Amino acid sequence: MEDxxxxxxxxxxxxxxxxxxxxxTFSEKTKKFFKGLGPFFKKCWHNFTHMKRKTVADIxxxxxxxxxxxxxxxxxxxxxxxTFKDATEIYASNIFPKKWTGENYALMWxxxxxxxxxxxxxxxxxxVVLVQVVVSAMxxxxxxxxxxKGKNSLFLVMxxxxxxxxxxxxxPQAWLFGRLGLTEGPLAVIIPKLFGxxxxxxxxxxxxxxxxxxxxxxxxxxGAGYTRIFVSIILPLIMPAxxxxxxxSFIGNWNDYLGPMLFINDEAWYxxxxxxxxxxxxxxxxxxxxxxxxxxxxxxxxxxxxxxxxFQKKIIGSIVFSAVKG
Numbered sequence: 025m026e027d028x029x030x031x032x033x034x035x036x037x038x039x040x041x042x043x044x045x046x047x048x049t050f051s052e053k054t055k056k057f058f059k060g061l062g063p064f065f066k067k068c069w070h071n072f073t074h075m076k077r078k079t080v081a082d083i084x085x086x087x088x089x090x091x092x093x094x095x096x097x098x099x100x101x102x103x104x105x106x107t108f109k110d111a112t113e114i115y116a117s118n119i120f121p122k123k124w125t126g127e128n129y130a131l132m133w134x135x136x137x138x139x140x141x142x143x144x145x146x147x148x149x150x151x152v153v154l155v156q157v158v159v160s161a162m163x164x165x166x167x168x169x170x171x172x173k174g175k176n177s178l179f180l181v182m183x184x185x186x187x188x189x190x191x192x193x194x195x196p197q198a199w200l201f202g203r204l205g206l207t208e209g210p211l212a213v214i215i216p217k218l219f220g221x222x223x224x225x226x227x228x229x230x231x232x233x234x235x236x237x238x239x240x241x242x243x244x245x246x247g248a249g250y251t252r253i254f255v256s257i258i259l260p261l262i263m264p265a266x267x268x269x270x271x272x273s274f275i276g277n278w279n280d281y282l283g284p285m286l287f288i289n290d291e292a293w294y295x296x297x298x299x300x301x302x303x304x305x306x307x308x309x310x311x312x313x314x315x316x317x318x319x320x321x322x323x324x325x326x327x328x329x330x331x332x333x334x335f336q337k338k339i340i341g342s343i344v345f346s347a348v349k350g
Contacts, residue, residue, distance in 0.1 A: 141299030
């Protein structure tokens with residue numbers, strides 16, 4: 025019996041110790057943990073060295089992209105944390121607030137009418153962008169699929185307007201809208217955008233070149249008019265591209281600050297960026313309103329995130345279609 029007990033392995037001794045109610049000490053558990061790390065890392069290194077070259081390259085690419093994304097998100101993370109700081113520590117070196125407070129979110133609603141800013145931005149963005157994208161799609165369809173005299177020359181003239189910066193035409197536009205009496209409301213911001221965007225026209229025109237012209241010609245032979253072809257055939261085919269342009273136009277119009285500042289004189293029609301800016305203006309440029317301004321800016325991003333989440337599949341579809349066409 026004694027020889028049998030002497031021949032027991034270490035694992036059997038440990039198992040019998042556990043069964044008999046004896047517990048391992050913390051130092052024994054620590055030693056066992058570090059002993060297990062050696063075989064674990066050896067196995068990881070073995071798997072890494074025996075991977076295919078493509079898999080290893082993919083891992084490095086993902087690591088680099090993750091580090092790049094983290095660097096890009098650092099200012100946004102600081103912005104979120106700063107909204108929970110007191111104004112006295114907004115310029116402090118500490119990243120996290122010493123004392124977390126949600127007072128800034130309550131004060132920003134009291135100091136400015138952000139709800140009215142949301143409604144004004146919605147009015148000057150959503151209906152305007154919908155009309156703008158549809159009108160641009162109609163123009164792109166005409167330039168891509170229809171044949172008429174002077175088509176290329178007219179498109180080049182329209183394309184040349186992209187070379188003119190807004191800073192060159194903003195003062196003449198402000199003078200013109202003032203003489204027409206449009207600056208007392210949002211019409212000066214809404215009306216010019218209803219006639220389409222040359223950037224959107226150019227993008228959709230290139231997208232439409234990937235759709236065979238024989239589809240439209242077959243519909244014409246069957247008796248369909250250009251309007252029916254555009255509504256029933258073209259629009260469903262270019263929906264991913266339309267969704268992409270809708271998001272880009274929505275973000276540009278929602279965040280537009282210079283246009284509303286020049287063309288809207290009545291504070292009751294101020295858009296959200298102007299409302300957020302008024303937080304700093306009312307504080308006299310001091311640091312007391314910075315956390316509240318950051319909180320208001322963070323709240324103003326919610327519609328953009330929602331729109332992107334809704335249309336993200338369409339964007340991916342547009343990218344896939346462009347890749348297949350190339």
